[in-house]
Amino acid sequence: MAKLPAPLPQLIDIYGPHPQRTPPHGWQDESRNPAEKLVKTHCCFCGQQCGIQLKVRDNQVIGFEPWEEFPFNQGKLCPKGVKRYLQSNHPDRLLDPLMRTDGGFRKTNWNEALDFTANRLREIQARYGKDSVAVFGGASLITEKAYLLGKFARVALGTRHIDYNGRLCMVSAGTGYKLAFNVDRSPIPWSDIAAANVVFVIGANIGECAPITTDYIWRARDHGAKLIVADPRMTPITRNADLYLPLRPGTDLVLLMSMLHVILREGLEDRGFIDAHTTGFGAVAESVKPYDPRTAADRTGVPPEAIEKAARLFATSERTVALHARGIEHQSKGVENVLALINLALATGNIGREGAGVAMITGQGNGQGGREHGQKCDQLPGARSINDPAARAHVAKVWGIQPDEIPQAGYSAQEIMNAIHAGEIKALLSTCFNPLVSLPQAEFTREALSKLEFFGVIDFFMSETAEHADVVLPGSLQEEEEGVTANVEGRVIHIQKAVDPPGNARGDSEIICDLARRLGKEKYFPYRTTREIFDELREASRGGISDYYGITYERIDREYGVAWPCPSADHPGTPRLFEGGVSMFPDGKCRFNVTEWRESGDPVSTDFPVYLTTGRVVSQYLSGTQTRRIGGLVDIYPEPRLELHPRLAAQHGIADKDWVTITSRRDEITLRAMVVKTIRPDTVFIPYHWANEQSANKLTHRTLDPRSKIPEFKVSACRIRKAEGAPR
Amino acid sequence: MFGYEFYIDTTRCIGCQSCMKACEECETHRGVSMINFDYIDRPNTIATAAFVCMHCADPTCAQVCPADAIKVGEDGVVQSALKPRCIACSNCVLACPFGIPKLVPERELMMKCDMCYDRTSIGKRPMCATVCPSQALAYVRPEEIAATRREKPSNVFRFGNQQVTTKVFMMTPNAEEIRLDVVDYMWEGEAVEVFQ
Numbered sequence: 001m002a003k004l005p006a007p008l009p010q011l012i013d014i015y016g017p018h019p020q021r022t023p024p025h026g027w028q029d030e031s032r033n034p035a036e037k038l039v040k041t042h043c044c045f046c047g048q049q050c051g052i053q054l055k056v057r058d059n060q061v062i063g064f065e066p067w068e069e070f071p072f073n074q075g076k077l078c079p080k081g082v083k084r085y086l087q088s089n090h091p092d093r094l095l096d097p098l099m100r101t102d103g104g105f106r107k108t109n110w111n112e113a114l115d116f117t118a119n120r121l122r123e124i125q126a127r128y129g130k131d132s133v134a135v136f137g138g139a140s141l142i143t144e145k146a147y148l149l150g151k152f153a154r155v156a157l158g159t160r161h162i163d164y165n166g167r168l169c170m171v172s173a174g175t176g177y178k179l180a181f182n183v184d185r186s187p188i189p190w191s192d193i194a195a196a197n198v199v200f201v202i203g204a205n206i207g208e209c210a211p212i213t214t215d216y217i218w219r220a221r222d223h224g225a226k227l228i229v230a231d232p233r234m235t236p237i238t239r240n241a242d243l244y245l246p247l248r249p250g251t252d253l254v255l256l257m258s259m260l261h262v263i264l265r266e267g268l269e270d271r272g273f274i275d276a277h278t279t280g281f282g283a284v285a286e287s288v289k290p291y292d293p294r295t296a297a298d299r300t301g302v303p304p305e306a307i308e309k310a311a312r313l314f315a316t317s318e319r320t321v322a323l324h325a326r327g328i329e330h331q332s333k334g335v336e337n338v339l340a341l342i343n344l345a346l347a348t349g350n351i352g353r354e355g356a357g358v359a360m361i362t363g364q365g366n367g368q369g370g371r372e373h374g375q376k377c378d379q380l381p382g383a384r385s386i387n388d389p390a391a392r393a394h395v396a397k398v399w400g401i402q403p404d405e406i407p408q409a410g411y412s413a414q415e416i417m418n419a420i421h422a423g424e425i426k427a428l429l430s431t432c433f434n435p436l437v438s439l440p441q442a443e444f445t446r447e448a449l450s451k452l453e454f455f456g457v458i459d460f461f462m463s464e465t466a467e468h469a470d471v472v473l474p475g476s477l478q479e480e481e482e483g484v485t486a487n488v489e490g491r492v493i494h495i496q497k498a499v500d501p502p503g504n505a506r507g508d509s510e511i512i513c514d515l516a517r518r519l520g521k522e523k524y525f526p527y528r529t530t531r532e533i534f535d536e537l538r539e540a541s542r543g544g545i546s547d548y549y550g551i552t553y554e555r556i557d558r559e560y561g562v563a564w565p566c567p568s569a570d571h572p573g574t575p576r577l578f579e580g581g582v583s584m585f586p587d588g589k590c591r592f593n594v595t596e597w598r599e600s601g602d603p604v605s606t607d608f609p610v611y612l613t614t615g616r617v618v619s620q621y622l623s624g625t626q627t628r629r630i631g632g633l634v635d636i637y638p639e640p641r642l643e644l645h646p647r648l649a650a651q652h653g654i655a656d657k658d659w660v661t662i663t664s665r666r667d668e669i670t671l672r673a674m675v676v677k678t679i680r681p682d683t684v685f686i687p688y689h690w691a692n693e694q695s696a697n698k699l700t701h702r703t704l705d706p707r708s709k710i711p712e713f714k715v716s717a718c719r720i721r722k723a724e725g726a727p728r
Numbered sequence: 729m730f731g732y733e734f735y736i737d738t739t740r741c742i743g744c745q746s747c748m749k750a751c752e753e754c755e756t757h758r759g760v761s762m763i764n765f766d767y768i769d770r771p772n773t774i775a776t777a778a779f780v781c782m783h784c785a786d787p788t789c790a791q792v793c794p795a796d797a798i799k800v801g802e803d804g805v806v807q808s809a810l811k812p813r814c815i816a817c818s819n820c821v822l823a824c825p826f827g828i829p830k831l832v833p834e835r836e837l838m839m840k841c842d843m844c845y846d847r848t849s850i851g852k853r854p855m856c857a858t859v860c861p862s863q864a865l866a867y868v869r870p871e872e873i874a875a876t877r878r879e880k881p882s883n884v885f886r887f888g889n890q891q892v893t894t895k896v897f898m899m900t901p902n903a904e905e906i907r908l909d910v911v912d913y914m915w916e917g918e919a920v921e922v923f924q
Contacts, residue, residue, distance in 0.1 A: 027759035063753060066858040077859040082749040207742035211861035218740050218862055222876050234774050236742035618744045632749050646771070656771065678774050 003450045004467055006104040008692065014104070015462035016092035017624070021631030024060045024089040033057065039498040040067055042485065043081040044140065044478035045621045047362030048073065048212045049487035050081050051560075054479060054498045061088035061479060061498055071560050072190065072487065078211035079619055083632040087477055088499070092461050092629055094474035095503025105472065110504065110514075117429070117471050118518035120454040121157065124427045130158045130407070134416045134425045137164035137375035138432025139364035140622075142483030142495050144533040145508050146366065147381055147540070148525075149431065150374025155399055155524050156516040160407035161425060163377040165433045165622075167413035169326065170367050171376075171708040172334030173360035179335070180342045180591050182584040183545050184383060185368065185490040187577035188321065188357040189563070194219040195355030198317035200228045200310070202341065203252060203327020203714070207236030208618035210325070210361050210488070226317070228310050230255060230302075231327060232613060233643070233685055234678035243310055246680055249611040250600045250715035251300040252328045255307065256340035257595065258296030260347060261288040262311035269315070270349030277581035278346050280592035287594045301680065315348045319355035326363060326615070330714040334705045336595040346590050352578035362488045364622065365478070369486030372546040372564075373537055378409040381537060382544020391544070398540040399524060412709035414439060414702060421448035429515075431458035431475065431508060436465040437623035437691045440700035440711045441666050458511055463625045464691040474505035481507045483530045484556065489575065491561035492551050509533065542567070545584065600715040601703025608665060608717035610648070611683040614696045615714075624689035640690050641674040644720070645681035649673065652722055659723035662686070664699035664716055670727040684720065688713070693727055729848050732867050734857065735881055736779060737899035740864035743767065743776030747856035747865055754855055755846040757808070762841040763856060764828055778864060780856060781806060781828045781841035782885075783895035789820035789829055789840075797838070804895045805845060809838040825887040843895075873897075 004011065035055035042049045051070025055063040064085050066075035087093075097113030098105035125133055135153040137146060146164070153162035174184035181187070193199060193216040206213050214237060221227060221240060229238045230245035230252070238244055247255050263269055264285055274281050293304035300307075314320050322345055328337035338360075345351055345358040362368050373381040381398075384391035386409050396403040411419055417439055419425040439445045449455065449468040457466040458475040466472050479498040486492050501507060509530055516525040527533050531553065542549040550566040551573075562573040582588040604611060619636035621627045628634060642660050654660055656675040661668055662684065671686065671694065679685055686696040703712045748761040764779040787806045790798040797813035798820060800806050809820070809829075816836040820829045829840040844854035852858075857867035866873070873881055881897035 022759065032755070032758070066853075066855075068853075068858065073861075075853075075858045076861045076863075077746060077750070078744050078861050079746045079749040082746055082753070082859060207744065207862070211742060211744050211746070214740075214742050214862040219876070222878055224878070236744075236774050236776070239742075239773070239775050240739060618742075632752070636745050674770075676770060677772050 005100045005102070010104065011462070011467050015467070017628040018092050019631035019634040020086045020090050020629060023086065024062050035062060038065055039479070039496050041479065041496040041498060042493055043077065044084055044626070045080045045365055046210060047364055047367045047488045048210055049365060049485055049493055050077055050212055052077060052081055052084075054085060056498050059499045059502070061085045072489070072491070073212045076212050076215060079633060079636060080621055080627060083630045086630045086632065087626060089502070090629060093502060093505070094460055094462060094472060095505055097474060097504070098472040100470045110506070113471050113473060114514055114518055117456045117473070118515055120456075120470070121427060121429065122519065124454055125157070128426050131160055131410070132425055133157055133159045133427040133429070134161035134411070134420070135159065136413065136416070136428060136430035136433040136435070137162065137370070139164060139166035139169060139367045139370035140478065141366060141370055141432050141508065142478070142481060142485055142530070143366060143369035143373055144483040144530040144537065145481070145512070146370045146375045147373040147537045148509055148512050148533055150381070151399060151524070152512050152516055154406055155401060156519045156521040158407060160410035161377065161416055162375055162410060163413040163416055164370065164375040165413065165435075165438060166364060166367055166371045166376070167709060168438055168711065168713070169363045170360065170371060172329035172705055172710045173324070173338050174371065175335045175708040176338030176342060177360070179339060179593050180346070180583070181578060183577060184371070185546070185564070185577065186359040186362065186488060187352070188359045189489050189575040190216050192355050192357055192576070193217060193321050193323070196220050196225055196319045196321040197355070198226050198228065198313050198320040200314055200320060200322040201237065202230040202256075202322070202324050203329070204323055204325035204361050205231070205235040205327070205615055206323070206361065209363065209616050211618060213361065226313055228313060232611070232680045232683045243306060243313065245302045245306055245310060248299070248301040248680065249613045249683055250331055252331070252337045253333055253340055253595060253597055254291060254296050254299045255302060256337065256344060257288045257291040258293050258307050259311040259314060260284070260340070260344055261291040262293060262308050263315045263344070263347060264288065266312070268312065269347045273349030273351075273581060274347060277351070278590045278592055280594070281347070283594050284343050284592040287596070314344060319353075320345070320348065320350045321356060322350070322358045323361055325361040327714055330710060330712060332601045332703045332705050332712045333598050334710050335707045339593040340595045343592055343595070346592055351590060352576070352581045366485035368488065368490055369484060369492065372486070373541060377412050380406070382541035383546040384544045394543065395540055398536065401524070414704055414709060414711055417445055417448050418702070420452060423451060426452065427454040428452055429456045430465065434463040434465045434623035434625050436468070437463075437688070437695060437697060440697050440702050440713060442695050442698045443667055444702065458508055459625070460505065461625050461629060463623065473511050474503070475508040475511060476501045476505060481509060481530055484534065484553070486564065487561070489563060491563045491575070492548065492556060493561040494553055494556040601712050602665060602701040602716045604717040608719050610718050610720060612662065612664060612699060612716040612718040613683060613685050613714050614688045614700065615685065616689065617687045620687065620689035622689065624691070628689065637687070640671055640687050640694050640696065642671045642720070643674050643676055643679050643685040645679050646675050646677060647681040648684070649675045652720055654722050659725055659727070660720050661723045662699060662718050662720050664701070664718045666701060667698040669693060669695065669698055670723045684718065729851055729853065729867075731869055732853070733870055734780065734843065734854070734896040735866045735868065735873055735899055736896060737864050737866070737877070737879060738777035740862040741776045741778050742862045743774070744861060746859050746861060747778050750855040750859045754844055756842060757839060760832065760839060762839060779826065779828065780843065780854075780865065780896065782826050783843060785893045785895070788823050788825060788892070792819040792823040794819060801845075805843045807845070808840050808842045811837060814838055825885070825890065825892060
């Protein structure tokens with residue numbers, strides 16, 4: 001029953017996105033009155049989680065003031081942070097529960113909406129079994145909500161299928177780091193970047209996706225550090241790169257293995273570190289033998305001399321920091337790419353000391369905290385494995401149930417959508433996730449949604465996915481509930497409640513608890529505040545890998561955040577992991593892992609000869625549910641453009657701003673061209689923040705990394721042709 | 729703010745436009761950005777640059793203003809045009825050697841950066857330099873710039889025969905004064921001063 005209830009233009013007219021350009025009450029007059037209070041909290045967008053002060057008056061966020069004392073960003077903000085407050089008093093804000101009708105949605109009261117939702121979930125589970133219902137969560141949720149959602153799925157619904165949109169973000173990195181170090185967290189405090197002598201950035205558009213991190217890199221350069229950037233596009237930070245490696249999409253593994261080849265060939269490895277702190281070096285050394293720079297050059301499109309130079313800089317510097325993000329992780333060999341980079345850091349002894357290390361740049365707001373405590377299909381709170389009997393026993397005790405009542409591991413996010421499409425999963429409850437924009441092959445997702453027997457959504461705006469729902473429950477913005485997130489450094493920080501949800505909207509955690517009550521599980525969800533959820537979470541994480549037991553809201557406020565693991569109240573927290581080269585495995589050793597080349601799941605061919613890669617722009621965030629509604633951000637980059645090199649453009653008679661049709665093996669879309677010399681001529685780029693006919697993810701494919709289950713957004717094949725004009 | 733100076737280093741700019749968005753929030757010109765932002769040559773490069781008013785010691789904009797609408801404060805900040813005086817003639821827009829002032833037709837007024845007078849006068853840093861993620865725009869103490877940056881600050885600029893000294897500093901690779909005229913590098917005999 002999940003086809004659109006009304007024509008799309010009609011839904012857009014009512015629910016947006018409408019770009020809001022002015023603060024509540026406009027730029028003049030009323031809005032110039034002073035704030036009643038300044039609330040020290042954090043930006044709701046990316047994993048940098050910059051400190052910010054929200055100006056509040058009359059239960060509305062009316063503006064912001066930089067928070068210069070917060071050490072991570074010291075007042076700095078990207079345009080998303082500057083304009084985030086425009087979500088307050090937004091005309092698109094959902095203020096009442098909505099029920100689907102034959103011609104759209106009608107407003108209703110909470111009792112009807114929640115009763116209906118609980119009844120449908122119960123009916124479907126009674127008919128098809130517990131696992132016929134799936135739950136989707138999101139990594140923009142505070143950690144309390146993420147924890148609650150995991151417990152809700154497993155205790156209130158008893159389904160094994162819960163996963164979250166962080167599946168599209170941090171899972172390749174997490175899988176790699178667990179294999180190498182037995183922990184899924186960036187091991188370094190960001191101050192280590194500024195202290196490095198060489199900064200190696202691969203597959204990370206830092207200037208646009210983690211803008212605040214730019215200053216850490218520039219500070220490293222200020223004291224003479226060299227910057228190496230590997231990317232198919234010259235992203236903004238490349239303007240100051242000492243060495244730029246323009247690699248072909250999907251060939252990162254060859255580049256990294258070739259760099260290790262050079263390091264070993266020239267005897268630049270750190271034998272002392274390898275012998276004292278690692279296992280598995282021999283097999284990895286053997287595996288990189290065929291990857292000489294000349295061979296690697298043919299595969300990667302990077303000159304052999306540049307590969308050699310990068311390897312030497314990486315290995316001979318006293319302190320090297322390697323930074324990576326989705327560029328290497330959004331691949332069907334994302335985990336291999338991460339492992340190959342870790343192998344480089346291990347071989348050169350760049351682990352566990354100031355200014356040296358390897359770090360993942362977490363993308364989503366609570367990308368770190370949101371994956372630690374239970375909305376991931378294979379994990380329980382404390383980043384415990386759901387397959388581990390001891391972990392199950394500990395968490396079951398905290399939850400007051402028997403260990404065997406905890407379901408086993410379920411499907412990952414894309415697998416859930418596949419199972420919905422296949423008719424195996426019949427109902428979905430989704431919060432903070434817009435899969436129609438963010439999952440690959442959007443038309444497949446749309447087909448899947450149309451097969452659901454029940455689809456419920458908790459969200460604050462009507463996302464493109466929510467338009468397909470049977471019930472939409474109006475939830476809360478980040479500033480409307482108190483809790484914690486963990487930033488890119490693993491620093492647990494305090495999100496303050498600044499305002500109450502407007503109208504009849506409610507806090508997400510209250511909604512979930514109310515649903516649990518209606519499912520007859522109220523005794524497991526007795527919380528009156530999110531603080532009570534946090535206190536239970538601390539207990540549930542106690543003794544686990546990401547141990548929060550020693551962290552309290554008050555400590556966070558006093559110390560500007562506490563990095564986990566923090567097992568007790570008198571523990572200082574752990575800003576830098578692996579000090580002295582000691583991993584979190586019981587034997588303390590770091591693991592080399594052999595990596596093996598595989599072709600992309602959607603290889604280029606004569607019919608589809610051009611690489612398509614996707615990513616973000618600085619002014620938009622993820623599926624755009626929030627940022628496409630903020631006018632000041634929409635104005636910076638109003639619509640997706642197809643980036644292509646003049647050489648490729650000339651082959652197809654395409655000029656800047658021409659309409660171009662891009663066709664992949666799945667679908668086609670038509671966008672305006674942006675002809676620039678800052679991208680490889682065999683590659684085109686489209687940012688993915690937009691929906692429907694502007695959706696880059698109509699083109700992408702559903703191939704997953706076999707271990708992390710991340711889709712291969714960064715490598716697809718396509719062909720292009722000049723279009724007659726604008727699409728329909 | 730006493731003891732703080734404004735520094736621009738365009739080579740640090742990542743084009744995020746946070747400065748423009750934050751500038752709109754300033755009390756004296758809410759909703760209008762006073763930042764001059766450019767993609768230098770997007771087809772060929774990702775390089776971008778953001779500028780604020782350079783706040784000249786002897787501002788050309790004020791010199792050419794027929795209505796005496798542009799005032800310099802005691803702190804050296806060149807104010808935006810005064811509403812009752814400005815006649816929107818665009819003399820300043822055309823004359824400014826840095827291309828900073830903008831005519832806002834709907835207000836019949838020249839508007840430009842006043843270095844966040846509303847903030848700096850009460851001990852806050854200008855909005856743009858506070859939020860700038862790459863610190864291409866920085867408002868810090870001179871000692872901090874000297875201690876942390878490789879580039880050197882410069883505030884003397886030559887436009888043809890005009891030499892302009894500014895309150896705002898540009899970070900430059902190493903020169904004390906940037907010389908662009910071939911004449912400045914020529915040997916013309918001992919009688920002639922080499923650089924003047």
